[in-house]
Amino acid sequence: MKDLGIHEYMKWYPSKVGTYTSGKVYKTTTPLDLLRLDAIPLIDRIKLGLFAMRVKRIKEWKDLENQTADFWLRERLGGMAYEKVWAPLLKGKFGDFYDEIGMPWFWSKIQTRFASRQGIRQREMLGYPDGSFDTVFDKLQGSIESKGGEIHISTPVIKINVVDHIAKGIKAVAPDGKEFDMDFDCILSTVPSFSFPNLVDLPVEYRERLTSVHYLAAVVVILELSHALTDFYWMNIADADVPFLGLIEHTNMLPKEWYGGNNILYMTNYLDREDPVYSLSQEDLLDLYLPHLNKFNPKFERSWIKATHYNALSAAQPIIGTNYSKVIPDHRTPIERLYLANTTQVYPEDRGTNYSIKMGRRIVETILEDERQLWRNWK
Ligand SMILES: Cc1cc2nc3c(=O)[nH]c(=O)nc-3n(C[C@H](O)[C@H](O)[C@H](O)COP(=O)(O)OP(=O)(O)OC[C@H]3O[C@@H](n4cnc5c(N)ncnc54)[C@H](O)[C@@H]3O)c2cc1C
Structure with missing residues (x-):
């Protein structure tokens, strides 16, 4: 954003996090809140906090690569702390693939969650650009076009x-x-790995690296409400009976006046493309989801909904298993002058816009280096 001269648009906000488990919403914003999580015994709450600190101190994620997060957490944390908190979140996020996720994913989540905490109370601060990512994309478009580039x-x-x-x-x-x-x-292609082989013939070894990564889809429902549902920004749902993974109440972080006075509620869900929920119509999806909103606010009524927005994405979340650094597809494809950059190549971190930008910078360097090499060979 600094390169584009719009860094002052990036604002940082304290987040308020809740977790729904055992039929109740718990505040889980700060480490101290974990101690009050009476859905699990006190000893497990203490273990939960100490365990996060232990993972935070691990510097070498490569040592964790050959274990799944499920196995590692079961072995080293286990008990109610795992069963009631981390296991439902892993299952919610990755569905049937939860026990395939490599431990580096969990490690990187803990690292970023700690890094985003500030002050003595260790409150998490989240960044959001004024005007949303549109601010960045619009400026980027202007910058590309002003240099003679075209966007289609x-x-x-x-x-x-x-x-x-x-x-x-x-x-x-x-x-x-x-x-x-x-x-x-x-x-430079940025399409999902499963699409890339449809565009170009690739040697078997490289193609198999691409097609071996499974992607989860995302089903995104945004409601414009006349009332706030909760006073949390981010609600983790650690309960398999609730058919979505999280509730993000955007206007509990940003002023609702920016959204015409409406409360913006984003219901997030990641699932397999074969899951019947992925193919539900918007109406059927709402019929499935809405009865559960009373668990978060008993007063919720369908009449609060002023507008609904729905989107489904097929390549939302790659499933990254164990020892992935050995099979991660190279940005340089086997075809000369053809490069690939997508979210399966963000590792060990989980995908995120900041990592894609970092990857973009790396690839520009790679392409320029290859160009220089071609010139050297030509001379
Ligand atoms: C539900 C959800 C919420 C997220 N929230 C956040 C967040 O809050 N913060 C954050 O930092 N990150 C977030 N992310 C992650 C972020 O969106 C991704 O990390 C980022 O978009 C990856 O960028 P990309 O360019 O690699 O892929 P994409 O943004 O997916 O871009 C790939 C593009 O390629 C296009 N495409 C596919 N096939 C073709 C083709 N044949 N021809 C031309 N174009 C094609 C697609 O339409 C798409 O536009 C979220 C992701 C999801 C799914």
Whole structure:
């Protein structure tokens, strides 16, 4: 954001976190709150806090690579602290794949959660750009176009044209439905791993690295409400009976006046693309979800809903298993001048916009280095 001259748009807000478990909402904003989590015995609450500090102190995530988070946590934390808090969150986030997730994922979550805490009370601070990510994207678009670049949205690439193992250009479909070809000096693809082999023929070994990573889909429902549902910003749901994973009440962090006086509630859910919930219509999804909102506020009524927004994404969350550093696909593909950058290559951290930007910088360096090498060879 500094590069684009919009860093002053980035604002930091304290978050208020709750956890729904055993039929009750608990405040879990600060480490002290964990001590009051009476859904589990006091000894397990203490273990929970000490365990997080222990993971925080681990410097070398590679030592954890050959174990799943489920196994590691079961072995070293176990008991009610695991069963009532971490296991439901792992299952909620990764569904049937929860016991495949490599331990580095858990390690990186703990590192970022601690890093975002400030002050003696260790309250978490979250960053949000004024005007949302649109502020960044609009400025980026202006910057690219002012330098002569072009941006084509709603223009799917259907093929990467390759001649003699060198990427030469793309075939795409314009918004009016017409196919067209365009040539480039080099190509950086950011499509999901399972889509990439549909665009270009790849050697088996590289293709298998791509297709071996499974993605979870996301189902995103946003409600505009006349009343606040809770006073929490982020609600983790550690209860398998609730059919969504979390509630994010945006206007408990930002002023609701920015949203026409409405309370913005975002209901998040990650699931397998084969899960029937992924294919439900918006209406059926609401029928499934809404009765559960009374668990968070008994006064909630359907009449509070002023508008609903729905979106489903097929490549939301890659499932990263054990020993992933040995099979992570290289950004340099086996095709010369063709590069790949997507969320399966963010590791050991979990995907996030900041990591994608970091990856972008790294890839620019890689591409420039390859260009320099080509020039050296040519001379
Ligand atoms: C529900 C949800 C909430 C999130 N919340 C946050 C958050 O609060 N903060 C945060 O930092 N990160 C968040 N993330 C993560 C963040 O969105 C990703 O890390 C980031 O978008 C990854 O960027 P990307 O460019 O690699 O992929 P994407 O943003 O997914 O971009 C890939 C693009 O490629 C396009 N595409 C696919 N196939 C083709 C094709 N054939 N031709 C042309 N285009 C194609 C897709 O339409 C898409 O626009 C969230 C992710 C999800 C799913």
